[in-house]
Amino acid sequence: MKAELELIFEAILDGNMPGCTSGVQAALDAGISAPDILQIALIPAMDEVGKLFEEEEFFVPEMLVAARAMQAGLSMLKPLLVDSDVKPAGRVALGTVSGDLHDIGKNLVGMMLEGAGFEIVDLGTNVAPDRFIAAINDQNVQLVAMSALLTTTMPGMKKTVDAIAAAGLRDQVKIMVGGAPVNAEYAAEIGADGYAPDASQAASLARRLAP
Ligand code: B1M
Secondary structure (H helix, E strand, O other), rough: OOOOHHHHHHHHHOHHHHHHHHHHHHHOOOOHHHHHHHHHHHHHHHHHHHHHHHHHOHHHHHHHHHHHHHHHHHHHHHHHHHHOOOOOEEEEEEEEEOOOOOHHHHHHHHHHHHHHOOEEEEEEEEHHHHHHHHHHHOOOOOOOEEEOOOOOOOHHHHHHHHHHHOOOOHHOOEEEEEEOOOOOOHHOOOOOEEEOHHHHHHHHHHHHOOO
């Protein structure tokens, strides 16, 4: 790994936000592309944080400061990842499901969807089914995009799909799901229209699903 990327990786593990942002700036100055900074330093650093958490070397506070450092670096890359010249492709209600506070992956999906020309209605984290329904009713969305990072919150996706159907809105929207514990089988099982394993595939899936 290039020295600038290693610095970013280490800064995230240390929860060092200024170290992460100055590392991202140094990498950009060195001509490293935004997608490479994301794929080679930021995302692997969060994977390492998860591994250290599983091994009980890291606890929630370390995870939290690492996530803050990563988010700061990610927000610097956002203008470079999002191509503002793309024509509007539709409107997406995006959120992390009820009980789940993880938002880095969701934010990344939002950036990639914006880059693919979608308008994003970001509902945030811990989004209950009725808030997705309100977005469909009030904000003219054509796509619902749900993220879950915990096995315990995945059922929130099914609850949301069922609630959308019960509200008589299922034919008005396509529903896509993703997040580390989610897979294509689960998406099919709960009646979603599609699953994407990462943010860039989420953008191509949204393009395929959009009316
Ligand atoms: Co949490 N956490 N966490 N955490 N956390 C995980 C998810 C965990 C796997 C760690 C571990 O044990 N290895 C584990 C879940 C275990 C499980 O359920 N199987 C876990 C746990 C247990 C917990 C708590 C319960 C810990 C506790 O309190 N004891 C707690 C729960 C809080 C809650 O939500 N109610 C908790 C809390 C936290 C923090 C708040 C400290 C922090 C989140 C901060 C934040 O998001 N603002 C945090 C973090 C940072 C993590 C890890 C380390 C990193 C997650 C991340 O941001 N990854 C994570 C371990 C890991 O994933 N390696 C872990 C980077 C991000 C870019 O990837 O989100 O997977 P990801 O998104 C990817 C894809 O999944 C996909 O695209 C993205 C990239 O291209 N994707 C989609 C995501 N959404 C999509 C939607 C789509 C399509 C694709 O379509 C709509």
